[in-house]
Amino acid sequence: MGRAVSLRDDYDGQALRQLAKQSKHANQSRRLLALAEIYDGGKRSDAARIGGVTLQIIRDWVLRFNMEGPPGLIDKARSGAPSKLNGGQRRALAAIVEQGPIPSIHGVVRWRRKDLARWIYEEYGISLEESSVGRELRALGFAKLSARPRHRGQNQFAMDEFLKNFPAELAAVRKKLPKGTPIEVWWQDEARVGQKTKITRRWAKRGTRPVAPKDQRTKSVYVFGAICPARGVGAGLVLPYCNRQAMQWHLEEISCQVANGAHAIVILDRAGWHTTQNLEVPANITLLPLPPRSPELNPVENIWQFMRDNWLSNRIFSSYEEILAICCDAWSKLVEQPWIIMSIGLREWAHRF
Incomplete structure (x- = not known):
């Protein structure tokens, strides 16, 4: 078994407990408290028990802490798979959603995700699941809202x-x-x-x-x-x-x-x-x-x-x-x-x- 990785020497257990108290991230607080146990001379197994994880994960936390300090113990947002649509295609999607469907052309009176997925495929040859279309719409600032009735005689001009x-x-x-x-x-x-x-x-x-x-x-x-x-x-x-x-x-x-x-x-x-x-x-x-x-x-x-x-x-x-x-x-x-x-x-x- 390899030697335990030492923690950086510019912190101590008391400092980490204070940071854990001030943190707004529950997982970061849990990790700081686990590493504070090591600073105070405790065993790595005790730190794993406090953190509710295995010894290997404690080693990963130590490496992240040594490299980035306390911010390294904050969960980073997952980027996920890159979008299949480029900037121009997203702008075109936003424009057609704003404009609304033309019943005689698109066959529907309101856009559904499945309709937009078909439009994207017909326009760009890109196949998207309905859930992916929904994520694209939310990223563009759209939400599914109730429409207000508008009088047919309303004059926008x-x-x-x-x-x-x-x-x-x-x-x-x-x-x-x-x-x-x-x-x-x-x-x-x-x-x-x-x-x-x-x-x-x-x-x-x-x-x-x-x-x-x-x-x-x-x-x-x-x-x-x-x-x-x-x-x-x-x-x-x-x-x-x-x-x-x-x-x-x-x-x-x-x-x-x-x-x-x-x-x-x-x-x-x-x-x-x-x-x-x-x-x-x-x-x-x-x-x-x-x-x-x-x-x-x-x-x-x-x-x-x-x-x-x-x-x-x-x-x-x-x-x-x-x-x-x-x-x-x-x-x-x-x-x-x-x-x-x-x-x-x-x-x-x-x-x-």
């Missing part, structure tokens, strides 16, 4: 034009105000909450199908919500109807929440009760309609999703009064967490000016 012209709209409002008047950007929308609640995803053991309560009754309320992401504040009302009078009350509530001396630009969709000439818009508010059918531009839509996922779904409302109380409580919870409003609501294109 109008949405792009709105974003492009927003600084000019902001400047036009500022020009009409006294010099130095602060401007706040607010977003407004409504959501219907009723006894037919949404069922959300939940953690459950693999192979099981979790259940959640689902009501079929139809009592409901409307939550009128508006947020100012820059300040992390909101203005909300829970009302029985969605009409011009309800919108009038909401504008008055928003007006009360605008900072003293500031002017609010309230961005909202083109619902009839938003655009009617019969609204009396408060003096500290200017309404700015979004392009038709463009809910993606309104972050309050994401606020509704957050509230439904966390406070309003997977439950049974016994009465109208209970729906009202729970919706009021949910909105109160939201405005008590300004960081949530900021995180969900801030849009770089609207708040950089």
Whole structure:
């Protein structure tokens, strides 16, 4: 049997135990404690018992430690087999996934891994398993996400034009105000909450199908919500109807929440009760309609999703009064967490000016 390899002499057992205590890697801590036993004069068999390994592995740890020090005892990421796709082929894969399939050409309405594997083979003659296609997609930053419905009449050019012209709209409002008047950007929308609640995803053991309560009754309320992401504040009302009078009350509530001396630009969709000439818009508010059918531009839509996922779904409302109380409580919870409003609501294109 060969001689035991000596440990480097610039460490000792106490130093290794201290490093093991500070380490964020469990395996590195275990290896450091095993080598500390050798530094303290213990047998290599005792070090193997502490490390839960064989004497040969202890010898490997000693060699790694002598060469690289404590970092040499950290598990290194496994590189795995190199990708069969080169940079250009990966960019082409990303482009076709972003573009989506053409049903008349590709025969499918959404990409599956097997479809992309076939496309890669037809384009480049490279055969990939479905799992390998999945790894390539994840490495390119893709994930399998639920798609949001998009109205067939949505005009992408109008949405792009709105974003492009927003600084000019902001400047036009500022020009009409006294010099130095602060401007706040607010977003407004409504959501219907009723006894037919949404069922959300939940953690459950693999192979099981979790259940959640689902009501079929139809009592409901409307939550009128508006947020100012820059300040992390909101203005909300829970009302029985969605009409011009309800919108009038909401504008008055928003007006009360605008900072003293500031002017609010309230961005909202083109619902009839938003655009009617019969609204009396408060003096500290200017309404700015979004392009038709463009809910993606309104972050309050994401606020509704957050509230439904966390406070309003997977439950049974016994009465109208209970729906009202729970919706009021949910909105109160939201405005008590300004960081949530900021995180969900801030849009770089609207708040950089």
